[in-house]
Amino acid sequence: MFILAAGSYFDVREHRIPNWLVLTGIAAGLFLSGLGTGGMGGSQAVLQEMTSFACRFLVVTAGFFILFICRMIGAGDIKIIALICGYLGFSVGFAAVACGFLIGAFWSLVLMTVKGCAFQRFSYFLTYFRSLLQTKKITAYYSSVLDGYDAVIPLGLCMFLGAVLAVVFF
Template sequence: MLHLSLLWLLMIMVYDAQQRRVPNWLVLGGAAVAIGALAMNAQPFGIGWSDALLGCVVGFGFLLLFYATGFMGAGDVKFAGALGLWVGMSPLLPIWIGASLLAGAHGLLLLALQRFAWFPGLALMLSGKPRSDAASGSRKQTRPIPFAAYLALASAVWMIWGRPS
């Protein structure tokens, strides 16, 4: 099951980094596998139903505040809820802090590259705007920071190196 959770995180990372969105089918698929692992008593991180459900509610509820203020997309929030089903409540804070540091570094690098225009291609890639949209001035809102990708990366690091044995 650990391999399935890591594969799911990889899919989230790639999809969010490329598309700046997390599709519902991917979130629901990960949540379904997490629930299946709990039901079969094959949960790879040793948590039970109560911890998984609490992780789901807290992960979803906490990031829902950021969505309500317009700082985060709905896919990020739904992914955090599904992630809570996998890892439970206790690792959510260190995962969130790690993801926030990565997202902050992304934002600072993007600001520096936009301000000084050293590498315009890299700035465009980090902004999440397709080359054709950037040139045409399309008004479609794109979130420049793929927070779900950074949540997935921080989660994968925790799953491989940070969790208690």
């Protein structure tokens, strides 16, 4: 939770999650997963738990990579999502990420409604999706240079809140 909270802070403040923080999370996850065996089963069990953590992290990173290629989600957000699933496993991790996306969707909808740009954003998304289907070329959905940060929500914070909800309720 400390890594997620720190990632949330950086995401809100700088619109990015530093790699050193994610690497710290990976190192801590590998260490803690090894400790999680409680010394039972020896070094083989420790290695198996560490491998499971690493595999969950890599599978989730690979699964969300297409959203990064389309520039719909940041690389740091994907790494935070992968850390959540690495630590919590796929079932509780999925619940945490789903809660995080729901929080983000609600926040986005409120933000678009308050700013009066909901119709424009939905139109932009449909135009992007239609262009993607017609040209079969992946282009960037979002560019901070062109679009600014007005319509951006800190997804790292949403994922942190989703992880808190999942740990408490699942």
